[in-house]
Amino acid sequence: MHQHTIFFQAMVFLAAAVVCVPLAKRIGMGSVLGYLLAGIIIGPAVLGVIGTERHAIMEFAEFGVVMMLFLVGLELEPKLLWKMKASVLGLGSLQVVITAVVLSVLAFLLGLDPRIAAMVGMTLCLSSTAIVLQSLKEKGLLDTTAGENAFAVLLFQDIAVIPMMAIFPLLAPRAAPGGHSEEATAWLSRMAGWQQSLIALGGVAGIIICGYLFVRPLLNIVARTGIRELFTATALLLVISVTVLMTMVGLSPALGAFLGGVVLANSEYRHELQADIEPFKGLLLGLFFMAVGATIDFKLILEKPLLILGLVLGVMLVKTLVLLALGKFFTLSFRQNLLFSLALCQVGEFSFVLISFIRTTYALEPAVTNLITVVVAVSMVLTPLVLMIYEKWLGPLINDGPEDVVREADVISERSDVIICGFGRFGNMAGRFIRANGINATILDMDSDRVDTLRKLGMKVYYGDGTRHDMLLAAGADTAKIIILALDTAEKNMDAVKVVKKHFPHLRMYVRAVGNLDSYELMDAGVLHIYRETSDTSLRMGADVLVALGYRAYHTQRAARLFLRHDDRLLKELSSIHDDSNLFEHQMRQRIADLQQMMESDKRNMLREDVGWDTESLQEDKDIQ
């Protein structure tokens, strides 16, 4: 097979990932470093299996970053964003401005034109959302103070790219038209600087408006068809369209996707979209890391090792110091501050986009942009190493009192202890009751009309299927404690039970059963908390009828409870013998007769059941007279 077919490339990349990532994880380096190493190994530096086409792959792999930002956007409801405003706006803006200014000044001192130095400074002040989030998530550090603040800073950086993209055309010297730049970019670069800025802002506004006006109704229509893969297709179409549109107007697709995500974060389809995009994102992000590894120009490094080392360490040191100072200002403990600063000290993937922008405007000669690209890539490769060093050696050295790892509020994502699958006639009663008592459950439901209605009532209901592993994961099944299964049919409920048992064995299941037969199945599956949907209500009605006939209310209340206990016991006995269907049928008939008998004896004995208040025997007892 020829070396350049897409299948061959796919094989190489996948093989490299499959070999390197588990190895890296085994040594405790994390998957990001594993992917980067895999990229270096298959790249021109070592094996050279992937050669000149690596830039094309890079472009493709950047789509993984686009998807990741779409997902990041999805996690960020405007409300959460508002809650994080202090750290996003305060910490984030200060980091971007101060770091950009310091690096710009240094670039200027190194002999760059002031305007270009400003562009370089802005480019390098950004950190890598992909690497930081992935690494912190893997180490379980996202919920720490450091993790949350890092996330806030990354978020501000992602937003800050908008004005940067808008400012760059104003800063850049007039570009030479034509050349090898893309057609769309050429069209854009023929505009005056202010026109380009206007187009950039128009693009952003367009995405927000389209998201609200068209995408939600579209998702609604697609969901109503009930065809799963069509929803996946729509989700992909969404992200890809944003990418194409943004590229056409010369903006960062990642940014567009992020905005698209934020626009849809409030929608009922959020979890469904997350579940659909997640696997693609994971793969493409891995590809992206490998491409970063493969793009590292080792020839350049070998030619000027000291210069590059100096630049990389210089940039990382400046960024770390600025972050440390800001962390101190924002009263982070030293331990958390160090993690926060080291996590964000690399240069990020947005920088590649900005650098390529600088390149297309011919503001800087290729030798310099290549140099910057290498610096960025190396700093990214070093980050997981730095984090590993922090975790293994630096962290344990610092001892500043009790670890402030756990912070109350779930800022990053809306996670809750309880997940309710199915918000129909049964689930909604249980769910409303739980919510009324202050427990914020995550609700999944498959009826899009119902989801619409409930959302209009101000409830947080998401469109999704509780029988799917990825959907449950998106709803937070990995961190939740309890799952309520009240799906429409007994079969679906059973499917969900199997999925939960297999993938989330830690979850306690509270399952609604339709009748006796599915109760047996649920018991066989090991479900401990089973609720037959009619047993309580029907008994209550029976009790009320007795009262209407003149029975004492308290007697009927106790009789109903007693009856329920009898019935549960009977159900358990039946369940233990129902495996053999022949035997079962026989036993069933037998049990129906038993039940009849039991009910009759209940009726006779109910009054005598409570001997606590019985005085008959007492009347005979001479000792107590």
Place this chain on the structure above:
Amino acid sequence: MKKILILFAHPVYERSRAQKVLATAAQQVQGVTFRDLYERYPDFDVDVQKEQQLLQVHDIIILQHPLYWYSMPALLKQWIDLVLVHGWAYGHEGHALDGKLFLQALSAGTQQQSYAVGEAHNHPLREFLYPIEQTAKICRMQYLPPFVVHGVHHIAEPELLAWGEKFKRALLLLQQSKFTPAVWQQAQYLNDLL
């Protein structure tokens, strides 16, 4: 005319003899509010506001119940715990019940003689009622000596009906404020004053 509220508690009223006679008699008296707690709150879910409202509009509060384990049926204790709350019934701010009359109407299985030192129950009955008496007092109510029907395990029907009439008479006299503290403080049981 004073307004009387009877809080009646009997978990197995359908099997009761003595309390059935007393309850029937009480419900025949005009102007008495008879409240059957076990019928109203079979799940022990007492409506506190409603109960407090009722207490406020009545002058005489009567707890009517069989004596169980020298005390009251569980729901009545639940009722007391939930309804007579600090800041409403007692305490610096709690004056809702000030000056109301408080009476227990009891039935006990055995004779009065068995409630004495050295006998089956080893204490006079009034001693077993101290917790309730003090509850009434801390709510600034006036505790009347209890109305007690003894020996209901073996009581004959005609005698029981006579007790019903006695209870009716006691309620009428209470309505007309015929008892004075000077008199009732001397009495062991309210029965003795009839």
